Amino acid sequence: MELRVLQVVTIMNRGGLETMLMNYYRRLRHVGIQFDFIVHRQEEGHYDEEIKRLGGRIFHMPSIRPGNYQKYFRQLDTFFAEHPYYRIVHAHLNENSSFVMRAAYDAGVPCRIAHSHLSDLHIDFKWPFRKYARSCMKEYPNYYFACSERAGEWLFTSSKNKVTVLPNAVNVSQYLYHLPERKRIRRELDVDDSFVIGHIGRFNYQKNHDFIIDIFQSISDKRKDAVLILAGDGDLMPQIKKKVHKLGLEQQVKFLGVRDDIPSLLQSLDVFLFPSHFEGLPVVLIEAQAAGLSCLVSDTITAEVNLTNRVTFMSLPRKASEWADKLLQLDNQHKDTSTALKVAGYDIETTSQWLSTFYNEYNDTKNHASGTR
Helix, strand or coil, rough: CCCEEEEEECCCCHHHHHHHHHHHHHHHHHHHHEEEEEEECCCCCCCHHHHHCCCHHHHHHCCCCCCHHHHHHHHHHHHHHHCCCCCCEEEEHHHHHHHHHHHHHHHCCCCEHHHEEECCCCCCCHHHHHHHHCCCCCCCCCEECCCCCCCCCHHHCCCCCCCECCCCCCCCHHHHHHHHHHHHHHHCCCCCEEEEEEEEECHHHEEEHHHHHHHHHHHHHCCCCCEEEEECCCCCHHHHHHHHHHHCCCEEEEEEEEEHHHHHHHCCEEEECCCCCCCCCCHHHHHHCCCCCCCEECCCCCCHHHHCCEEEEEECCHHHHHHHHHHHCCCCCCCCCHHHHHCCCCCCHHHHHHHHHHCCEEEEEECHHCCCC
């Protein structure tokens, strides 16, 4: 009997969480587990076509925003009334997952998973509403997942329930260093003889691109062969492009947009730079380590991410020039880290088996009545 799991996300674009979900989806559908998705954007996501091809369904909900809560709550209740067959709801909306969990609880869904992927939030006008949403979390889920211990502590601080850390696993074998592929992609990017620094992430406040450019400016003063590669898109990209132009760095900074060849792109880099303001446990840092790269990251990111001794932490208040000096000191040779990642439990094959077993406990409709109201 096929088991359909409802995954709840913002939009299925090529972010770390979404890519990890697709990695699970591609594997679990072969053992009778099908993913459907609730998304909170009306536009098409990068993975939507593949999801439909694999047999998944996509349901669109409005964006979650202050002033729209009551309408959103009603639409959630209507959705679960019209789709009473879901036995597992797995929500990845951080603090806003509490709203989905409430609706699933009221609908009698037996397995309600709230999954934390962040360890902090940017304080803005939405902060009081986010704080309220987080306070509601303790009542409605019956399983609490997190990408790291810190992410679990942050979101589920009001809950006394046990938090399960589900590693942000990757297909380790896909990232093994391959010299011909490195040469191919470097030729494609026209960086054959350059010192290539890379960053992959959405252009938003969290990822701190403004500081990345400051760091690179200092690096470029010391290494004329330095090139910065930025993969991703987002609202702040035009602002960052203006800064690059103002600093006269257009020839050294490459904006690649959204890429579907991250394993190959990582092969082309010499070091990885990731000075985020906050994170949970970023999938891209697992991918970068799987590719054998040295990584310089902000110490706002949990130390749990250092699985290979290839991650160096620095404080964000330190000057950009200090970050530049530290990055230039890093080993720029790719290392084989596959064994370390597998031992740490970050290989997708192992975690897929665990998640399959967990989900399948709810494949028998006669069991787990205690999870309902």
